[in-house]
Amino acid sequence: MAAIETSGLTKTYGELTAVDGLNLTVRDGEVFGFLGPNGAGKSTTINMLLDFTRPTAGSATVLGYDAQAEADEISPRVGVLPEGFDIYPRLSGRRHVEFAIQTKDAANDPDAIIERVGLSAEDAARPAGDYSKGMRQRLATGMALVGDPDLLIMDEPSSGLDPHGIREMQDLVRSEAERGTTVFFSSHILEHVETVCDRVGVLNEGELVAVDTIEGLRESVGGGGTMELTLADGDAGRFRENAAAVAGITEVVATGRTLECTVTDSAAKAGAVVALDDAGATVDDVRIEDVSLETLFTALTNGDGEVGADTAGTAQSADATTGAAAASSEVSE
Amino acid sequence: MSSHIGTVARKEFEDAGRSKLLWALIGLLVGFVAIGYVGIWFADDEATAAEVLTFVGLPLQIIIPIAALIAGYMAVVGERRSGSIKLLLGLPPNRTDVVFGKLLGRMAVIGTAVVLAFLVSLVLGAALFGSVPFADWFGFAAVSVLFGLTFTGLAVGVSAGVSTRGRAMAVVVGIYILLVGLWELVTAGPYYLIYDEGPPVEAETWYLLVEQLNPIAAYTTLMNTVVEGQMDVIMFRFGLEDFEAMTMTPAERYAGDAPFFLQDWFSAVVLLLWLLVPVAIGYYRFQNADL
Numbered sequence: 001m002a003a004i005e006t007s008g009l010t011k012t013y014g015e016l017t018a019v020d021g022l023n024l025t026v027r028d029g030e031v032f033g034f035l036g037p038n039g040a041g042k043s044t045t046i047n048m049l050l051d052f053t054r055p056t057a058g059s060a061t062v063l064g065y066d067a068q069a070e071a072d073e074i075s076p077r078v079g080v081l082p083e084g085f086d087i088y089p090r091l092s093g094r095r096h097v098e099f100a101i102q103t104k105d106a107a108n109d110p111d112a113i114i115e116r117v118g119l120s121a122e123d124a125a126r127p128a129g130d131y132s133k134g135m136r137q138r139l140a141t142g143m144a145l146v147g148d149p150d151l152l153i154m155d156e157p158s159s160g161l162d163p164h165g166i167r168e169m170q171d172l173v174r175s176e177a178e179r180g181t182t183v184f185f186s187s188h189i190l191e192h193v194e195t196v197c198d199r200v201g202v203l204n205e206g207e208l209v210a211v212d213t214i215e216g217l218r219e220s221v222g223g224g225g226t227m228e229l230t231l232a233d234g235d236a237g238r239f240r241e242n243a244a245a246v247a248g249i250t251e252v253v254a255t256g257r258t259l260e261c262t263v264t265d266s267a268a269k270a271g272a273v274v275a276l277d278d279a280g281a282t283v284d285d286v287r288i289e290d291v292s293l294e295t296l297f298t299a300l301t302n303g304d305g306e307v308g309a310d311t312a313g314t315a316q317s318a319d320a321t322t323g324a325a326a327a328s329s330e331v332s333e
Numbered sequence: 334m335s336s337h338i339g340t341v342a343r344k345e346f347e348d349a350g351r352s353k354l355l356w357a358l359i360g361l362l363v364g365f366v367a368i369g370y371v372g373i374w375f376a377d378d379e380a381t382a383a384e385v386l387t388f389v390g391l392p393l394q395i396i397i398p399i400a401a402l403i404a405g406y407m408a409v410v411g412e413r414r415s416g417s418i419k420l421l422l423g424l425p426p427n428r429t430d431v432v433f434g435k436l437l438g439r440m441a442v443i444g445t446a447v448v449l450a451f452l453v454s455l456v457l458g459a460a461l462f463g464s465v466p467f468a469d470w471f472g473f474a475a476v477s478v479l480f481g482l483t484f485t486g487l488a489v490g491v492s493a494g495v496s497t498r499g500r501a502m503a504v505v506v507g508i509y510i511l512l513v514g515l516w517e518l519v520t521a522g523p524y525y526l527i528y529d530e531g532p533p534v535e536a537e538t539w540y541l542l543v544e545q546l547n548p549i550a551a552y553t554t555l556m557n558t559v560v561e562g563q564m565d566v567i568m569f570r571f572g573l574e575d576f577e578a579m580t581m582t583p584a585e586r587y588a589g590d591a592p593f594f595l596q597d598w599f600s601a602v603v604l605l606l607w608l609l610v611p612v613a614i615g616y617y618r619f620q621n622a623d624l
Contacts, residue, residue, distance in 0.1 A: 052419060052624040072427055080423030086415040090351035091344070102340050103424045127351075140420060 001064050003028050003151050003182035004049060008058030011044050018044040020206035021058065026184050031177045033193030034186040036203035037301050042186040043083045045203070046155045050080060063151055076104055079144030083155035083186075086136075089129025093119060093139050096128060097146065104147035117142040118168055133160035141172070152176055154185035158192045170196045190297045204301040217296060226289045227269050229259045232282035242279040246271045257284075337426040341434025342441065349404070349442045358400040359446040365392050366450045370457040382462040383469055387562030389454060393477060394549055394567055398484040398509065401443045405488025406505045407498065408435040409615070413624060414498055422624070432616050436489045443481040451477065472559030480552045483604040490611025494618040512549055514569045520544060521573035531573040534586050541583040541595055548607040551600035554582045558597045 004026035011019045019041040026032045036042050047053040049062055051071040060067040062074045087096060097110040114124045117138040123131070128139060137160045144152060152173075158166045173183050173196045187193050193200060194214050202210040210217070231239065237254040243261055244252040248268025253260045259276075263269055273283055349355050369389040373380055380388075409432060412418035421431060451474040458465045491504045511519070520543050524532045532540050544550060553566045565580055584591040593599060 047624070050419075050423060052422060054621075054623060072425075075423070075425045075427070080419075082416070082419035082423050084416045085419040085423075086417040087420065088344075088348055088417055090348050095344075095347070099340070099344050100424055103337050103426055143420065143424070 001028055002026060002061070003030075004032075004060070004062055004184055006045070006049075006058065006060040009045065009048060009055055009060050010057040011041075011048060011053060012056045017206050019048070019055075022203075022206070022208055024201055024208060024211070026182065029177075029180055029182055030198040031173060031183045031196055032185075033197035033200040034184060034203065035190060035193060035200050035297065036186070036188060038188050040188075040203045040301065041206040042188075042203055043155055044206075046083070046153060046186060049153060050074075050082070052082075062153075076147070077149060078151045078153055079146070079149035081137075081140050081144045081152070081154040081157050081185075083159075085140055087128040087131065087139060090127055092125055093128050093131070093135075094124040096139055097124075097142055100143040100146040106147035108146050108148075113142045113145060116145065117172070118165070134162065134165055137161055138165070141169070145176075148179070149181065151182045151184065154183070156187060157185050158187060158189065166192060202297065202300050209300050225263055227261045227263050227272060228287040228289075229261065229272065229276065229283055230285040230287075231257050231259065231276070232284045233257075239276055239279055239281045242275050242281075243272050246275050337430040338434045338437065341421070341426050341430050342437035345408075345435055345438025346441045349438060355404055355442055355446075358403060359449060362393075362396055362400060362446050362450045363453050365389075365396055366454045367457060370454060370461055374461040380462070381466075382458045382464050383466045383561050385458065385462060386454070386466070386469060386473055387556075387560055387564050390473065390477075390553075390556055390560070390564045391567065393450075394480075394552055394564075395513075397443075397447065397477060397481045398512075398549065400446065401481050401484030402488045402505050402509060404443055405439045405485045406492050406501045408439050408489045409492040409619060410495055410498055410501045411492070413496065418624060428620055429616075432489070432493050432612070432619055435493075436486060436612060439489055440482050440485050443485045444478055447478050447481045448474065466561075469560045473556060476552065476555045476559055479555075479601065479604055480548070483548055483608045486608030487611045490613070490615035493612075493615030496622065512547055513567070516547055516568055517571045517573055521571070525573055531575060532578065533575045534578045534581065535588050536578070536586065538587070538592070538595075541586055545583045545595060545599060546603055548604055551603040554597055554600040555604075557582065 002025045004024065006022050006024045009019055009022040009024075010017070022041075022045060024045075034042055034045070044053060048055050049060055049067050051068055051074075054068060063077055065071075065073040067074065087093075091099075094110055094114065097108075097113050100106075101108050101110060111121065111124075114121070119135060119138055119142070123135065128136065131139065137157070141154075141157065144154070154173075157169050157173075161169060170192070173185070177183055177196075183196075185193070190200075197214060199211065199213050200217070201208055229236075229243070234257065236257050236259045240252050240254045240259065243249060243259050246268050248263060248265030249261045249272060250264055251262040261268075261272055263272075269286075269288060273286065276283055366389055369392065370385060373385050373388060409418075412421065412431075418431065422428070426434065451470070455465055455470060458470070487508065488505055491508075492501050495501045495504060520540065521532050524536065524540050528537070536544075545554075547566075549568065550566045553564050556564050563580065570579075578586055582597055583595040584597055587595050
């Protein structure tokens, strides 16, 4: 059974299409990262899964229940960290957790939950109105964990957290996943999801432009990356054109003695060195950095994120109907 | 599938109980009653406790609706604007639980405030005037609680039915102004245009029914049936209606046996309608809203 399945899910606001015919499957037990820039339609999608917003067309199921008609069956089984939420400023943090326990009819110890999300007992006793953004995020995360949900839906869980808090959030997602919880969470920052996700889906302008494993995405990037060549003599700018002419190099920036090349094909690295040597340059040093997924993410989401299916990574993306994979050849502005 | 109305209502009551605004309103309500009693005691120690009760009822018909409207108009829309409703709806409570839980929670707050005010009046009445007409007192308190709950329901209904705080405030203030400031204009005005004269004591039946539908008038009508004495409706007058008619209930103005909808008891139905209809409309709109 799929933990989340949407079929042709669409939401329009007047002329604006926020989510456009989304077909997405999140499998039971996986950690799924829902990526996309701000305004891509991530929250609108999640709001439709939670029945906060009603779809214009299409449908969605969560844990096998219809997200609209059977919403009451879903909410006791999922933990939700919504986007743009607020706490009850006059009630203590502990009272929030107790309220979640009451509504879920759960047996959790409120103090254990509070400790787990990194709030102190003193903080928990204070009115939540005094909390910082990060503390509110922790409190809401704690409320989502109440009742040991089968599925965690988290909308931008890292917002408001410092790097330390983000690491804790990632640890928490990992430990929940180990318990068998399916985790579906959104982010506009790839590096927050890449270390914990089994698969990611990339949403852009309401459409799913890629669904794959992190490894699959990496593979489809190929040997791409950036190569920094340090030349022996002064002005690297003279050789800029030589480097740029090499097939598989898409961009060259010259700064002082260095040429920074964006490489989309592994073979181009050697080619660049040869080409520069032929042109009379002496290469002093070569530094190679694998392409970050960030580059790919940017390419997928900068508007014309059209992707070829020829290098479609792994079979895991079979359930994605739209452009299921990312192709390295498109990693360019 | 169990209902979470009770859980939401308890949280709501607890939350509202920490609101300084609500405590201020309760203080105002209790304070008015206390000041009224002591004031009358100073001015006229011949007054009976029953007369004092009627006198105290006069400001209540203004303060109770205002307190209830303030307590209720942000109930649902406030959470919608802040986003706490997402935290709430992400938990098992659904929209039905939210609307009715909020309604019960806010009603409990206003109910408590009115009961407190009346307990103070009971104590002061006994201390300053010796006797307390217990039956009158109890009836008056019960009618006042119903009056408070009516306006709480109206406010929560409006709060559920709109999407912004500004609209909730506009609708609530608009309704209050209609009931208190413009009522005679919009009821007796058309009457004047149709019949070329302001409504006399024995006005047309439709007009008497319309008069009966004002919840504040309904409150005073009920008041006058449970308490010995005469309490008038406080509202802005335009001099369109017969002066004598202002102090009479619709049943008294009807020649002969009044139909059921003009009877005094129908005022209780009117109050319940002002509670239920806005809640029903607000609930329907909230059910279908994108949050």
